[in-house]
Amino acid sequence: MSKVADVLKRVVLGRALRSTQAHYQLLPKRIALPVFASDALSSVAYAPQEILITLGIAGLAGYAFTPWIGLAVVLLLLVVVASYRQNVRAYTSGGGDFDVATANLGANWGLVVAAALLVDYVLTVAVSISAAVDNLGAFTPLIGEHRVFAAVALVALLTVLNLRGVKESGFAFAVPTYLFVFGVFTMMVWGFFRLANGSELQAETARLEVHGTGESLAGLAMVFLLLRAFASGCAALTGVEAISNGVPAFRKPKGKNAATTLLMLGLLAVTMFFGVTMLAHLTDVKYADPLHGSRLVDPETGQDVSTGQHTVMSQVAEAVFSNFPAMYVFVTVMTALILVMAANTAYNGFPVLASVLAQNRYLPRQLHTRGDRLAFSNGIVMLAGAAALLIYVFKADVTRLIQLYIVGVFVSFTVSQTGMVRHWNRLLRTTTERAAKRQMRTSRLINTVGLVITGAVLVIVVVTKFTHGAWIVCIAMPVLFLLMRGIRGHYDRVARELEPDDDTPYTLPSRTHAIVLVSKIHKPTLRALAYARATRPSTLEAVSVAVDTAESERLRDEWDALDLPVPLKILDSPYREITRPILEYVKNVRRKSPRDVVAVYIPEYVVGHWWEHVLHNHSALRLKGRLLFQPGVMVTSVPWQLASSDRLKARPDRPAPGSVRRGDGERRTRIAERD
Numbered sequence: 001m002s003k004v005a006d007v008l009k010r011v012v013l014g015r016a017l018r019s020t021q022a023h024y025q026l027l028p029k030r031i032a033l034p035v036f037a038s039d040a041l042s043s044v045a046y047a048p049q050e051i052l053i054t055l056g057i058a059g060l061a062g063y064a065f066t067p068w069i070g071l072a073v074v075l076l077l078l079v080v081v082a083s084y085r086q087n088v089r090a091y092t093s094g095g096g097d098f099d100v101a102t103a104n105l106g107a108n109w110g111l112v113v114a115a116a117l118l119v120d121y122v123l124t125v126a127v128s129i130s131a132a133v134d135n136l137g138a139f140t141p142l143i144g145e146h147r148v149f150a151a152v153a154l155v156a157l158l159t160v161l162n163l164r165g166v167k168e169s170g171f172a173f174a175v176p177t178y179l180f181v182f183g184v185f186t187m188m189v190w191g192f193f194r195l196a197n198g199s200e201l202q203a204e205t206a207r208l209e210v211h212g213t214g215e216s217l218a219g220l221a222m223v224f225l226l227l228r229a230f231a232s233g234c235a236a237l238t239g240v241e242a243i244s245n246g247v248p249a250f251r252k253p254k255g256k257n258a259a260t261t262l263l264m265l266g267l268l269a270v271t272m273f274f275g276v277t278m279l280a281h282l283t284d285v286k287y288a289d290p291l292h293g294s295r296l297v298d299p300e301t302g303q304d305v306s307t308g309q310h311t312v313m314s315q316v317a318e319a320v321f322s323n324f325p326a327m328y329v330f331v332t333v334m335t336a337l338i339l340v341m342a343a344n345t346a347y348n349g350f351p352v353l354a355s356v357l358a359q360n361r362y363l364p365r366q367l368h369t370r371g372d373r374l375a376f377s378n379g380i381v382m383l384a385g386a387a388a389l390l391i392y393v394f395k396a397d398v399t400r401l402i403q404l405y406i407v408g409v410f411v412s413f414t415v416s417q418t419g420m421v422r423h424w425n426r427l428l429r430t431t432t433e434r435a436a437k438r439q440m441r442t443s444r445l446i447n448t449v450g451l452v453i454t455g456a457v458l459v460i461v462v463v464t465k466f467t468h469g470a471w472i473v474c475i476a477m478p479v480l481f482l483l484m485r486g487i488r489g490h491y492d493r494v495a496r497e498l499e500p501d502d503d504t505p506y507t508l509p510s511r512t513h514a515i516v517l518v519s520k521i522h523k524p525t526l527r528a529l530a531y532a533r534a535t536r537p538s539t540l541e542a543v544s545v546a547v548d549t550a551e552s553e554r555l556r557d558e559w560d561a562l563d564l565p566v567p568l569k570i571l572d573s574p575y576r577e578i579t580r581p582i583l584e585y586v587k588n589v590r591r592k593s594p595r596d597v598v599a600v601y602i603p604e605y606v607v608g609h610w611w612e613h614v615l616h617n618h619s620a621l622r623l624k625g626r627l628l629f630q631p632g633v634m635v636t637s638v639p640w641q642l643a644s645s646d647r648l649k650a651r652p653d654r655p656a657p658g659s660v661r662r663g664d665g666e667r668r669t670r671i672a673e674r675d
Contacts, residue, residue, distance in 0.1 A: 032243075032250055032257070034177030034341065035348055037265040039124055039239025041177065041272065042342035044184060045335050046131045047073070048277045049312040050232035050402055052287045056294030057212040058225055063281070065226055070277035073233040074270050076453060080240050081266030083417055083450030086443045087244050088258040090423060096244035096349075097416035098356060104419035104426070113412045114357055115480040117241065119473055120408030121350035124238060125343040125387035127405055129154050130396040132339035135311055135332060151396040152388050154340055159384040162347040163377055180338035181268060183331040188275040190327075191320035195282060201322070203315040205296060206284035208305065213293040228464035234457060235402060236273050238409050239342065240265070241416075242349040249348070280312050283319040287312050289399050292468075343387075351379030361491040362484040403469030408477065410458040417451035420444075509597040511538040513589055516566070516601045517582065517623070518544045520551075521558050524603035524640035529566055531638050532601045542568045543585060547576045579622050583630070590632050599634045600627055608644035 051069050055062035091099045097117060102110030129151045136143045136150070143150045194201060217225055243262050250257040288294040288306050295306045310318070317331040351367075355376050358368035366378045394400045424444035431437050462470060514537035516528050525542075532540055542564075546552040552570050559568045571581040589598050604620050620637070627635045 028251055031174055032261050033264055034174040035249070036243045036261065036345055037239065037268070038177050038338060038341035039128065039242060039343075039345035040236070040265055040269045041181065041239075042128060042131075042335075042338045043236040043238065043269070044272045044276050045135065045311070045313045045339055046127070046398060046402070047233050047236040047273060048280050049287055050235060050399070051229050051277070052280070052285065052312060053289045053292055053294065053399060054225065054229035054232045056210045056286070056288045057214040057292070058217050058222065059212045059214075059294075060210050062212065062225065062229075063210070063286075065229070066281045067278060069226065069229050069233055070274050072230055073236050074274050076234065076457060077237055077240070077270055077273070078266060079450050079453050080237055080413060081262055081269075082446050083413075083420070083454075084240055084244055085259045085262050086420055086447055087416060088247055088262060089255040090420070091244070092247045092254045092258070096247075096353065097241060097412040097419075098353060100416045100419040100423070104422040105415065109415055109419070111362065111481050111484050112477070113415050114353065114362065114484065115477045116408035116411035116415075117353055118350065118408075118480060119476050120238065120405070120412070121346040121353075122383060122386045122390060123401065123405050123408070123473075124346040125155065125158075125383060126390040126394070127235075127398060127401045128339045128342035128346075129158075129387070130391060130394075130398045130401055131311075132336045132343075133396055134398055135314060135336040135339065147396045148392060151391045155343070155384050155388050155391065158340065158343055158347060159380060162344065162380050176334065176337040177341050179330075180334040180341075181272070183327070183334045184272050184276065186327065187317055187320050187331055188272075188279065190324075191279050191283075191316070192275075194320070201283045201319045203280075203283045203285040203319045204310065205286040205315060207299070208286055209297045209299050210286050210288055211295055211297050212288075224464065227460050231406070231457070231461045231464045232402065234406050234410070234461060236269065237413075238406055239345050241409060241412055242345045244416075249352075276313065276316060279316045279320065283316060285312050285315045285319075287315075292399060346387075347380060347383060350383040351376035354379040354382070357484065360488075362488050364487065400469065403465055404473050407458075407461055407465065407470050407473045410454055410461055411477070413454040414451065414458050417447050417454055420447040421451060509595065511593065511596040512599055513538060513593070513596050514540040514599045514601065515586070515589075516540070516542045517603070518542045518555070518568070519603075519619075520555060521562065524605065524638065527640060528601045528603040528638040529564065531636075532599075533566070535599070537599060538596075540566055542566050543571060543582065544568065545571050545573050545578045545581050547573055547578065578619055579626055582623060583626055586627065586630060586633055590630070594632070597632055597634060598630075599636060601636050601638055604637050604639050606639045606641040606645045608642070 048066075048070070051066060052063065055065060055069070087096070087100060091103075097113045098110050101113045130147075132154060133143060133147045133151045137147065191201065214221070214225060240262070243258050243265070247254050247258045250261070286296060287309060288296045290304070290306050295304050296309065297303065298305050313335050314332055317328045317335075321327040321331070354363055354367040357363040358365050367376065367382070369376075369378070390401065421444060424440050424447065428437060428440050428444070431440065462474070466474065512535075514532045514535065516525070516532050518525050529542065542559075544552065544555060556568065556570065571585055573581045586598055586600065590596070602620050602623060624635050624637070627633055
């Protein structure tokens with residue numbers, strides 16, 4: 001069974017990589033862009049749609065503000081990209097915003113950022129995968145009917161691809177990402193070209209009316225609605241911070257390459273987002289959500305036709321390529337794929353950040369270690385589990401999930417920019433070179449502008465989204481913060497306990513009292529007795545528990561007949577227990593000689609089949625578990641390999657690259673034995 005599992009693991013994940021092969025996983029910019037930027041690029045598929053859903057509350061009158069909301073989001077995106085280019089040049093360790101906040105604002109602010117980013121990465125996977133299922137459902141009704149199952153299946157597929165390693169997943173995702181960029185740019189060029197030539201492009205929903213619950217909104221209420229629409233559009237900014245967390249994956253010079261990739265991301269994201277938003281506006285796309293205060297109505301029949309709407313991206317593509325259906329299919333498929341790729345951004349950011357946190361003892365240490373393929377496997381699996389749970393709870397509903405979105409990322413934006421301003425202030429006090437100081441002042445100005453704007457947007461996002469689901473994130477982040485503080489406190493307490501001090505006993509114990517546990521006289525028992533005698537303890541005895549009187553008498557007779565050089569003591573157990581009598585006996589030995597060490601030897605079978613574990617060793621495991629809590633007691637397992645374990649103990653290690661093959665080694669061994 002174990003061998004089958006190993007074969008399956010190798011087939012699914014590939015051959016294990018050595019630690020010395022880590023440099024093979026570093027990414028060139030052309031691969032790093034799709035790996036880390038697909039989240040921000042994919043926002044083209046849902047950010048304009050969320051703007052229309054929110055503006056639809058005010059009815060058709062609200063749609064007039066679409067270009068202005070889109071422009072505000074574009075300006076914000078440019079500011080954030082410019083700010084983060086300073087971050088990736090200054091901090092290349094991979095901690096991203098966590099490192100910036102910790103180094104400049106203190107550990108607590110670093111944890112605030114870490115909690116925000118971890119939550120946001122999970123939501124990135126849930127939102128992106130759910131949006132991908134939405135787009136696939138536009139022309140595949142079967143997927144739309146089983147959206148939750150399809151979304152969870154996509155999460156599982158992404159998990160497997162990422163467990164194979166960063167570089168392999170990068171190559172797998174590079175082609176779809178670039179094809180998506182090609183498709184969107186082709187759609188924009190062709191759409192604006194047709195509009196400029198006088199073609200009348202209309203979306204399938206152009207003739208429908210949008211009725212909202214707030215059609216009479218005015219004054220401050222209308223301003224609040226516009227701010228809420230802007231907050232929904234800010235989903236376009238998610239993923240910008242992923243590059244700062246993934247700097248170690250870049251080739252050298254890491255900071256410069258990361259900054260260049262970030263600039264490429266910004267230019268592509270700005271152009272694509274605003275282009276699609278304007279095309280949606282010019283083709284008169286309408287999109288409503290009855291659960292969020294708007295609905296689509298057919299003016300001829302007066303019927304509500306909100307059910308079964310195609311996504312905004314799908315409607316724009318269909319209108320633009322009305323004379324070229326194949327391109328419509330191409331853009332729709334590539335949109336679904338890029339949304340899956342967007343989730344992959346979180347698969348690269350979450351495990352790296354979790355590893356940094358684990359290294360700093362804020363998360364379990366298992367998250368710091370790399371798997372067979374040099375990926376942070378435990379972090380990848382944890383992210384997948386959390387995202388799948390969210391998809392199941394929220395039924396893969398993008399509009400419900402997106403209300404939880406972007407709060408965390410704007411918390412990290414704001415705190416990070418604050419830390420960068422302090423970083424430049426500190427360097428300016430210690431730098432004397434004029435050119436360097438001038439460059440630092442420019443960087444500080446950029447980060448200051450980023451701080452002011454992202455801070456303002458954070459307030460807008462929290463206020464406008466709080467009652468629509470953001471309150472869940474506002475609770476989750478403090479809970480995660482406290483959890484990480486608790487984990488760090490635990491590791492610190494353990495470190496203090498383990499630190500040698502003046503009271504630590506460095507001398508040998510005065511005496512060792514050895515006890516060999518015996519159930520019957522067989523080979524494992526005799527080996528345990530021999531090993532215990534070889535350690536030369538001060539006193540040695542065999543101990544058995546009388547669960548069955550007749551069996552105990554037979555054991556005594558066999559012991560005496562063999563004339564074994566170790567005294568046998570049989571403990572009475574009127575309630576047929578094994579563990580408690582042994583524990584009480586060991587405690588009594590310790591009580592009589594508190595300065596002595598009691599060494600307990602437990603014979604154990606070593607089996608080779610999974611089903612044999614069900615039949616053996618349960619008493620030994622229970623005993624070891626209880627004895628380990630007894631002070632001054634050492635527990636030693638004495639293994640006896642059964643025949644079924646031969647296939648495992650004879651299994652050769654994997655040969656190192658360049659070493660002889662298994663057959664060659666066996667041949668050489670036989671020749672040596674013959675000689």
